[in-house]
Amino acid sequence: MEITTRKEKQVIVVSLQGRLDAVTAPELERRLSALIVQGELFFLLNMNGLEYISSAGLRGILATAKKLKEKQGKIVFAGLKGTVEEVFKISGFLSIFTAFDSEEAALRTME
Amino acid sequence: MLRNRGIAFKLILFFTLSSGLILLLIFGFNYRFSRLLFEKKMADDAENLVHAKVNRIESSLLAVQKVPDTLASLLENSPYRKEELLPLLRALVNNNPDIYGAAIAFEPSGVDGKSPPFAPYFFKQQGELKYADLGKASYRYDHWDWYQLPKEINHSAWSEPYYDDGGGNILMATYSVPFYRMSGSNRQFAGIVTADINLDWLQEVVSSIKVLETGYGFLISKNGTFLTHPLRELIMNETLFGIAEARNDARLREIGRKMIRGESGFVPFRSIVSQEPCWMYYMPVPANGWTLAVLFPQNEFTADIARLSRMIIILGIAGLLLLSIAVAFIARSITNPLAAMAQASKAIATGNLDVELPACASNDEVGKLAEAFRYMKESLKEYITQLTETTASKERIESELKIAHDIQVSILPKIFPPFPDRPEFDIYAVIEPAREVGGDFYDFFFIDDKNFCFVIGDVSGKGVPAALFMAVTKTLIKATAQRGIDPGEILTNVNRELSQGNDSCMFATIFCGMLNTETGALSFANGGHNSPLIVRRDKEPEFLAGTGGLVVGAMEDAAYATQTVPLEPDESLFLYTDGVTEAMDARGEFYSDERLNQQVAQHRGNPIRQIIEGIMENIASFSRGALQSDDITIMMIQFKKNEERTASGITDVRA
Incomplete structure (x- = not known):
């Protein structure tokens, strides 16, 4: 999996490409944790390039979300589609997280 | 061939060969150079030696010549009497060691034309001075060459050597000087004054020439006759040209000619005595045109070089041997540890790591x-x-994982049919664990006589943590369900329990259903699990709508709603985990909801066990041996029409 991060104002935009599964989820979790330790509080995960997400991937996202919640931070999602959107829907993640159609829409809201 | 040899062999070979080659080059150069030096030295020596000897002979001859020259001049220019001449002649012979004999031979007819032959001759015989008159009839001096030749040429001359038979009676050469008398105004031949030299004397002079072991000198006359030679039989009997003829040696003949012409030279020559190759230096004696030649035996002269060369070769070979030994020693000091290490590495390769290293x-x-x-x-x-x-x-x-896996599998009910005495419903489940311990589980049990609870779930992650979390979840569900609450409340309670202190953020997707085995009423709650398929009698299978609660264990305050759906007899619910829809083929393609739906539709109407087995087979043939990363779990529950129970008034309950 490919993880690219950039900062838009106060928001860290994380673009994911490939598969987020038991093998790649720890890597994502580690990188996001590092950013949180650096004091970042707002994250936008662009899932447009993500082909697959497993329960381990969901767990990683959940762990990150919990850390952010403690610090009054926030994580939102954009570009959910296909299987990934399906998984988000089934797992109920859409009921606890905010998802936007596009990165732009998400950033506009977060400003 | 060289490839298979050891380093020592190669080193020795190459060092010895190259050193040998260098030595050979040095040796060759040295040999050639010293030979040239030797030859030059030999030539110089030869020239000096022959020069000295020729001078010695020349000076003797000149001393001898002086006697008749003086006497002839005396006879010509002053009157004399015979009585006075004899003591003079005698004294001259006696006082001159080089002279063997001397004579004054008067022209027989004399100046006056009537004198008898008279030739007083003094000579040394066995140390005594003797007198003879050569004019006696037995000798007739006026016929001999020594008398005739100067008379004819009017000039002093050396005779060819001859045996003076009847005179000196030895082998000699004679220097003759003519003298004249004035008869009126005519200068008239009056006689010959001679001095003889004994060729034995020359023999002595020449034979004193010794060059190394076998070198020698010889003297030849003007016509090439040997005058002295170590081989006495040659003297006066053989000429150089005769030898050249016998040897058929044109070059020798040419040398002979050069000698006679009075030239000198240094030429290769084969010894007449030993037949060995020699160098010959020859030089004329100016006084009488004889030639002295000295032979330098080549082999003996080069013997020193040969000895030196032999020494160098021996030293060289010894040096090479020493070098080889040194190289061998060095090579051994390299190859021995190497060989030992090769041996050791073989041992190591076979696993013996305790092998002793050199x-x-x-x-x-x-x-x-x-x-x-x-x-x-x-x-x-x-x-x-x-x-x-x-x-x-x-x-x-x-x-341990294997044990965990075994435990995981063992805590799931696996005896089918589990309730053979309850014909009003049927349940069947299959779990195919992935290679690693996965987190799928299912469970079913009666809450009371009619309410049958069934659960299917999938814990996030894999391995021992997942197995443990699964065991906790399953136990928790069973314990909670026993309280007689509806599925929504069960999940809400379980979620609260699991969420507390869940630092690892593990969660489970759980579908919890409750079947009223009398009425077929199905109530359920879904905690983030895949929507089951409801398989109706008269409709295509469809995914159960309205599910979609949050996964269980994620948020402490999540609430789960209970929904209901009635099941008619022979209608069933098909439950599965995402291991089914996300089973992959070799190309990474998912099995997918669509395929599952279609397969379930295809098997509809069969007993549930057959449906599940058919679909498991279909998944297997789809993935065709591709390694599955997730557990595959399918559970199906079917409500059945039961006449007996309907008859016994259960319909009341349903109403």
Whole structure:
């Protein structure tokens, strides 16, 4: 999996490409944790390039979300589609997280 | 062929060959150069020697010549009497050691034309001075060459050597000087004054020439006759041209001609005595045109060079041997540890890491190699020890995982039909665990006589943590369900329990259903699990709508709603985990909801066990041996029409 991060104002935009599964989820979790330790509080995960997400991937996202919640931070999602959107829907993640159609829409809201 | 030889052999071969070649070159150059030097020295020596001897002979001859020259001049210019001449002649012979004899031979007819032949002659015989008159009839001096030749040419001359038969009676050569008398105004031939030299004397002079062992000198006359020679039979009997003829040697003949012409030279020559190759230096004696030649035996002259060369060769060979030994020693000091290390590495290759390594005290490349080798061995040993430990612990973990896996499987109900005395419903489930311990589970149990609770779930992650979380979840659900609450409340309670202190953020997707086995009423709650398919009698299978609660264990305050759907007899619910829809083929393609739906539709109407087995087969043929990363779990529950129960008034309950 490919993880690219950039900062838009106060928001860290994380673009994911490939598969987020038991093998790649720890890597994502580690990188996001590092950013949180650096004091970042707002994250936008662009899932447009993500082909697959497993329960381990969901767990990683959940762990990150919990850390952010403690610090009054926030994580939102954009570009959910296909299987990934399906998984988000089934797992109920859409009921606890905010998802936007596009990165732009998400950033506009977060400003 | 060289390839298979050892380093020592190659080193010795190459060093010896190259050193041998260098030595040979040096030797060849040295030999050639010293030979040239020797030859030049020999030529110089030869010239000096022959010069000295020729001078010696020349001076003797000149001394001899002086006597008749003086006497002739005396006879010509002053009157004399015979009585006075004889003592004078006698004194001259006696006082001149080089002279063998001397004579004054008067022209027989004399100046006056009537004198008888008279030739007083004094000569030395066996140390005594003797007198003879050569004018006696038995001798007739006026017929001899020594008398005739100067008379004819009016000039003094040396005779060819001859045996003076009747005179001196030895082999001699005679110097003759004519003298004249004035008869009126005529200068008239009056006689010959002679002096003889004994060729034995020359023989002595020449034979004193000794060059090395076999070198010698010889003297030849103006026509090439040998005058002196170590081989006495040649003297006066053989000429140089005769030898050339016998040998058929044109070059020798040419040398002979040059000698007669009075030239000198240094030429190669084959000894007449020993037949060995020699160098010959020859030089004329100016006084009488004879030629002295000295032979320098080549072999003897080069013997020194040969000896020197032999010495050099022996030294060279000894040096080469020494070099070979040194090289062999060095090579051994390299190859012995190498061979030992090769032996040791073979032993190491077969797993013997305790093999003794060759001791190598030196600090050179071999020593460093040995050191590196020792280090490698130690590292290998350490590594293998660690690997053994790691493997052991890995095996232990794996065996623990295996146990976890066994426990996981063993806590799931596996006896079907589980309730053979309850014909009003049927349930069947299959779990195919992935290679690693996965987190799928299912469970079913009666809450009371009619309410049958069933659960299917999938815990996030894999391995021992997932198995533990699964066991906790399953137990928790069963315990909670026993309280007689509806599925929504069950999940809400379980979620709260699991969420507390869940630092690892593990969660489970759980579908919890409750079937009223009398009425077929199905109530359920879904905690983030895949929507089951509801298989109606008269409709295509469809995914159960309205599910979609949050996964269980994620948020402490999540609430789960209970929904209901009625099941008619022979209608069933098909439950599965995402291991089914996300089963992959070799190209990474998912099995997918669509395919599952279609397969379920295809098997509709069969007993549920057959449906599940059919679909498992279909998944297997779809993935065609591709390794599955997730557990595959399917559970199906079917409500059945039951006349007996309907008859016994259960319909009341349903109403």
